[in-house]
Amino acid sequence: MSEIKTGMRLKSAVSDVEVMVVKCEGVSSLTCGDVPMVPNTEAAPSDAGDYAGDEVCQLGKRYISPQGSIEVVCVKGGKGGLAADGEPLEVKAPTALPSSD
């Protein structure tokens, strides 16, 4: 797929997972369940099948690469772990800010 940019909304080809890209620098591929994710406006490849593993992507959680080159927020939860250029993303620790509104 084309280059991944901040602000993109991507969906999994193998499950219900959708993410918004919050930050991205020089990442060329984002996968869910080891299959490249696609822009949510495009049709997923029909031959991708369903994810059968145990990993999940949780609604509202933020995922980040170990080097911080990409950060996404999961806007639709589902099955399959995320990876950027083959490197698994990790859950980002919640922001510990008091509620201000």
Place this chain on the structure above:
Amino acid sequence: MNIAMLLQMAADACPDRKALTSGHLHFTYKEVLEAAAKAAVLIRNSGCRYVALLDVSSPAAPVALMGAAMAGVPYVPLNYRLTHEQLDGLLSRIEPALIITDPVLPTLEVSGGSIVKRRPDFLQEVEQVTAADVSWPEDPGLVAVQLFTSGTTGTPKAAILRHEHITSYILGSVEFMSAAEGDSALVTVPPYHIAGISAVLSGIYSCRRIVQLPDFGAAIWLNLCKRENVTNAFVVPTMLSRIVDHIGSIDGKPELPSLRAIAYGGGRMPVPVIERALEIFEGVDFTNAYGLTETSSTIALLGPEDHRAAFASHDPLVRERLGSVGRPLPSVELEIRNEAGKVLGPGQSGEIYVRGPQVSGEYLERNACGADGWFPTRDAGYLDDDGYLFLSGRADDVIVRGGENISPAEIEDVLREHPAVADVAALGIPSDEWGETVGTVVVLRPGEEEQPAELRHFVKARLRSSREPESIVFIPELPYNEMGKLLRRELRALFA
């Protein structure tokens, strides 16, 4: 990201949790999402290019905000306290608009293809829409909210916040679904204020029920806190001051076992008020939030631990932090610069500049941000050695006496300590000798007599002689707008 995504996420995560309470009406997240999608159909079919809301806090506010977002047009909440003339001026700048109004307001005359719908009619029409897809344009650069600045000076400017600014603010400051089932936030700020908009969005993204109070009064605020088991509340300083005064006038402390946190902002908090509030609401977490319309709300926070540490401390530098607005959010860069644009160090006062993904700094008329993305806030202030931000008023309000910069706040803080003084404002008045000198407007406590010489001496004894007020005017009450913002422009006329 479109702000409607935030609502969609909440509706996916907890569809049947209560999202909103308004009087005796309740709405779940699923119901708010459905209503917004239906409102978007109405908006698209109307052909209008704006959605305006001329109303107090009501269920129409989140429905119009999210409906406009889904339809891809700006949401423009308007101040219902404006005069007819002022309102006409603003309405002519947003044609054609679908205008939702409070049914108690007089009939609006509109032009340019705008349509007026009274709130109950609007909500009923929304309900009657039969088919509505939940969808929205993805372009994060679309304008989500257009807010006319309060216009304490000159013609109101149209500040614009794009979807990317607002969602950056929410994602950067609120953890998704962080509220427990049963948590609720009492919202008393009007919908046309940035804090009223961010309260709706933070409530939705944290999945914390919003309890709306359209007409603030101290007694009704306390009653509603109790009746709705409110856990969090946001108030402006004048509201907290009235709550504290009200509690002082009744026997004993109010019993509000569910109340855990009070956040405040929107204006300068007098230190004696927050001190009394900390005494009364022992155990409640206080947070001071500083932000501007142009920054999508909060950019700096003084958190609960800071409040407790400052309140308990005998170290004047730590104690002083009760009057600070805390430290910048992790996602916001903040600098103090002098008039030449040079970045100043700790303790040096200048203009506050901010930069970050939530900062718009944009008006329809022009972009106030520099090429490097820094937004000049026109607020004056300084940072202490530990990075706590202290505000000293609007940059335009700084008194320049013989080349020396004087913050009105330092004089006001001193005079407020005088037993005869109920309220006070300091401002620069033109002077042939000094350029400007210090003028003060004083409201006396009941039964007190005018003693200008005594007040002048009181200031001189505590501050440098340049701070001594040249002239003092006594009036019965200071002019504030409904958000507690002092209208200094009106005071200047007293010295003309």
